[in-house]
Amino acid sequence: MSWTDERIEKLTKMWEGGATASQIADELGGVSRNAVIGKVHRLKLSGRGRTTAAPARQKKASSAPAASKPVRAAAPARSAAPTIGATALQVQFDAEPVARQQLRSSDNVVVPISRRLDLTQLTERTCKWPIGDPMKDDFHFCGCESSDSSPYCSYHAKLAYQPVSDRRKAAR
Template sequence: MNWTDERVELLKKLWAEGLSASQIAAQLGGVSRNAVIGKVHRLKLSSRGRASAAPSRPKKTAHSGATGKPVPRTSGGRILPQTVGANALNTALDADAAPRPALRPSENVVVPISRRLSLADLTERTCKWPNGDPLHEDFHFCGNESAESGPYCTYHARLAFQPASERRRQR
């Protein structure tokens, strides 16, 4: 496809109006979005107007009139942190947000007392759940009797192998 003078002028006009590269490509016809982006870069078109369909976004901070410094946003009497740059994805907890309900076990849970076995003391029938940091002297394994179907005792097997429906609910 050749970029004629008329098509380049139309590209400049649509770009200045704030249309996206996809919208411009659709209006020009016979040209891809990437071709529009490439031509925009070669023409060094950087300033853009706002598209009329795009709603304006409210400001996150208000500026005090005299100083021009940002005034902190508040929620429920708390000052919320400002989101700038790399912190823009961090979210502040809202004071009015409902707390997540605590998961309650369906049965009584009994946490086993660890037998504190070393690696050399483990057998086929002992729980191999690690406790502590392997680089420290007090590192040990649970050592309680393991279930026939796996390497862990009943308690540690529940921790290690959660049903898929339970994992989805926790997210």
């Protein structure tokens, strides 16, 4: 498909008339919506009839000559009383501090003694929890006994798999 003078003229008229790129592409035939948009940009056809965006631009343009008047943005209503001088930051400290919730009690937590297994020593029944930096010589895996349904021992499974409700509480 080539852009002939007739097709460009039709595109220009439809674009300035407010037709969408999809409508123009359908009318011209053999051209995609993106091809129409690309041609519009290459032709620099930015001025076109718009129904919804035009009033917003006119408001901005009409307020430009009155630059000598100070422009004030409407601030949202506040319920707090205005502060003066050294009490300006006091509003931030009026709220009571929120106590942090402890998700699990630290009582009765037994950390298993690692068997310090290498990768080649792991089996289906050993914990595959990595310990240390893999780039260092002292890197190893836990190696304690794991259940059939988990690659980790009971202690490391509690660390790896947290209930959804606990994760949501921690995120708050």
